[in-house]
Amino acid sequence: MPERKPRADATRNREAVLVAADALFARCESPESVTMADIAAAAGVGKATLFRGFGDRTGLIHALYETRLAPIRLAAEEGAPPLGPATPPLQRVPALLDAVLCFKLDNRHLALALEGTGGDSPYAAEHYERWHGTLRAALEQIPGLDGSDFTAHALLAATRADLVEHLVGRQGVTREEMRAQLAAFTARVLGSRTSLG
Secondary structure (H helix, E strand, C coil): CCCCCCCCCHHHHHHHHHHHHHHHHHCCCCHHHCCHHHHHHCCCHHHHHHHHHCCHHHHHHHHHHHHHHHHHHHHHHHHCCCCCCCCCCCHHHHHHHHHHHHHHHHHHHHHHHHHHHCCCCHHHHHHHHHHHHHHHHCCCCCCCCCCCHHHHHHHHCCHHHEEEEHHHHHHCCCHHHHHHHHHHHHHHHHHCCCCCC
């Protein structure tokens, strides 16, 4: 039996909700201040539509995050260099980390909201496991580099949304300074002169 396509109005509502949530998270002072009621009102739908479509606030945040992240994920999974799997690891690792950092910089409040959704562990979240697995696989290809599992965790820690918010939002570190500092840190960890090109 073929899978049923969502009704046109359900698809429209979903898009309206994601656009409204995206705008609210982009403008907010704090991610916790964005409520399901705010999103429903901005999207012009009832709260029941939100809960039916996304389950809860965490589900909505996940859906929005995954929608925004999809182009980067696709580039990392099957794209061309510098993010794609055919890239030599000493170039790919810093490029992947730079892409994650730039995504967090561009989506600071959304990333903070996602990291603040609770759960047993942020390290068990699907998006984290995906990035960790991709980095670990690239690190395993570098001769003489031990501890690829831990190294992937340590490198990803430098891109956490709460750290990005602290450095950019509270200490005034610029985007380019953060990117340069992450590239330098990654190069030291890898023991090579990697660069963003």
